Amino acid sequence: xxxxxxxxxxxxxxxxxxxxxxxxxxxxxxxxxxxxxxxxxxxxxxxxxxxxxxxxxxxxxxxxxxxxxxxxxxxxxxxxxxxxxxxxxxxxxxxxxxxxxxxxxxxxxxxxxxxxxxxxxxxxxxxxxxxxxxxxxxxxxxxxxxxxxxxxxxxxxxxxxxxxxxxxxxxxxxxxxxxxxxxxxxxxxxxxxxxxxxxxxxxxxxxxxxxxxxxxxxxxxxxxxxxxxxxxxxxxxxxxxxxxxxxxxxxxxxxxxxxxxxxxxxxxxxxxxxxxxxxxxxxxxxxxxxxxxxxxxxxxxxxxxxxxxxxxxxxxxxxxxxxxxxxxxxxxxxxxxxxxxxxxxxxxxxxxxx
Numbered sequence: 001x002x003x004x005x006x007x008x009x010x011x012x013x014x015x016x017x018x019x020x021x022x023x024x025x026x027x028x029x030x031x032x033x034x035x036x037x038x039x040x041x042x043x044x045x046x047x048x049x050x051x052x053x054x055x056x057x058x059x060x061x062x063x064x065x066x067x068x069x070x071x072x073x074x075x076x077x078x079x080x081x082x083x084x085x086x087x088x089x090x091x092x093x094x095x096x097x098x099x100x101x102x103x104x105x106x107x108x109x110x111x112x113x114x115x116x117x118x119x120x121x122x123x124x125x126x127x128x129x130x131x132x133x134x135x136x137x138x139x140x141x142x143x144x145x146x147x148x149x150x151x152x153x154x155x156x157x158x159x160x161x162x163x164x165x166x167x168x169x170x171x172x173x174x175x176x177x178x179x180x181x182x183x184x185x186x187x188x189x190x191x192x193x194x195x196x197x198x199x200x201x202x203x204x205x206x207x208x209x210x211x212x213x214x215x216x217x218x219x220x221x222x223x224x225x226x227x228x229x230x231x232x233x234x235x236x237x238x239x240x241x242x243x244x245x246x247x248x249x250x251x252x253x254x255x256x257x258x259x260x261x262x263x264x265x266x267x268x269x270x271x272x273x274x275x276x277x278x279x280x281x282x283x284x285x286x287x288x289x290x291x292x293x294x295x296x297x298x299x300x301x302x303x304x305x306x307x308x309x310x311x312x313x314x315x316x317x318x319x320x321x322x323x324x325x326x327x328x329x330x331x332x333x334x335x336x337x338x339x340x341x342x343x344x345x346x347x348x349x350x351x352x353x354x
Contacts, residue, residue: 003027006050007100009092010057018096024104029093037061041068051103053077054111062113073103074111078270112234121205121231125224125274128198135191142184149173161188202227214332217339219289219301220282220325228278229329236334242327249276251323267319276322283321287314300344 007018015037019027032040044050046069052058054074062072084090084098102108114122139160143153151173153163167173168181206212206227215226239245246252249272254265269276287309290302298306301324309317331337340346 003044003048005100005104006044006048007096007098007103008050008052008061009096009099010052010055010061011092014092016092016096018093018100020100020104024101026097026100029096031092038064041065041070044068044070047071049073049103051075051099053080053099059114059119063116066113072113073108074113075099075102075108076111079108112238114234118231118234121202121227124198124201124205125228125231128195128202129274131191131194131198135188135195138184138187138191142181145177149177164188199224206230211333214338215329218325218328218332220279220286220321221329222282225278225282228275229333232272232275233333236330239330239334242330245330246323246326248272249279249326251276251279251319251326279322279325280318282325283318286321286325287317299341301341 002021003019004022005020005024007020009016009018011034013034015032015034016029017032017040018029021027041064049071050065051073052061052075054076058074062074065072080095080098080102083101084094086094135157139155139157142164143155143160146153146167149172151167151170153160153167164181164185168178168185170178173181203223206216206223209227209230211230212223212226215221215229216223221229236245239248243252247268247270250268250270252268254268256263256265287305290298290305291309293302305317305321308320312320328339332339
């Protein structure tokens with residue numbers, strides 16, 4: 001069999017593969033156990049192109065395929081969906097066939113394969129977000145339980161911790177319930193300890209990375225954001241420009257254009273939700289800094305922010321700031337530039353000279 005292209009539908013236990021020849025004709029569609037998949041890959045000719053959706057375990061298999069002399073390609077699931085024969089007949093066989101067809105498209109956009117070092121750094125970020133959610137859920141659950149006994153506590157995490165300590169000694173609460181509050185306090189302390197360890201590890205990682213250090217010079221970008229971008233993006237030159245990078249994060253508007261008329265809707269919110277959240281949080285601090293600054297001390301960017309804020313309101317201003325930050329991040333990562341708040345002056349001089 002002259003196999004040139006393979007569509008791989010990954011799963012935890014059973015992996016479906018669809019093989020094609022150079023003309024795009026399907027040669028075989030079969031299921032393989034995950035334990036047998038590696039042995040099956042060995043018999044493929046060197047240089048065979050294998051398409052996969054960028055899902056769990058995809059980067060691991062891609063690195064393994066590269067070591068075998070194969071050519072793995074990762075794609076976003078949304079780009080594969082249009083090539084499925086029937087939207088009502090979704091199964092592993094159709095998915096594998098759609099992946100094999102999609103990976104052969106000349107205009108297809110592919111996802112960069114992450115290294116083990118990148119995934120290790122991102123694992124700290126993912127665990128940190130998970131533990132934050134657990135802590136928030138535990139606090140909310142405990143506040144609800146305390147209200148059943150007529151004992152309200154503050155929502156703020158620090159104020160809640162202090163209030164919980166007082167509640168442990170409050171005589172109006174039943175003894176059995178106070179014992180339960182002691183277990184909750186221990187769990188919160190453990191979560192706080194784990195979150196602190198994540199913050200230290202991420203800060204140390206950002207300190208040792210050249211790209212992260214460069215990004216932190218930009219307003220709204222701290223150690224956590226800079227480390228997340230450096231680990232997630234890898235090679236920023238995979239993106240054509242800053243707008244494509246911002247679209248990858250989901251900070252560009254949806255388009256509903258037809259007949260030469262351009263209609264823009266809300267932001268797409270597609271792509272990496274974690275990076276988008278970090279940029280929005282950074283945009284909040286940037287906006288607050290501009291609002292608190294004296295009018296005669298405002299920079300050019302801060303003047304633009306305040307004018308935009310007065311025209312479109314709070315939330316749209318945050319999105320615009322985050323979009324601008326995303327484009328600046330791309331420029332610094334792709335071109336190796338340092339953050340320069342007065343770069344516009346150089347551009348103005350060039351335009352004036354022309």
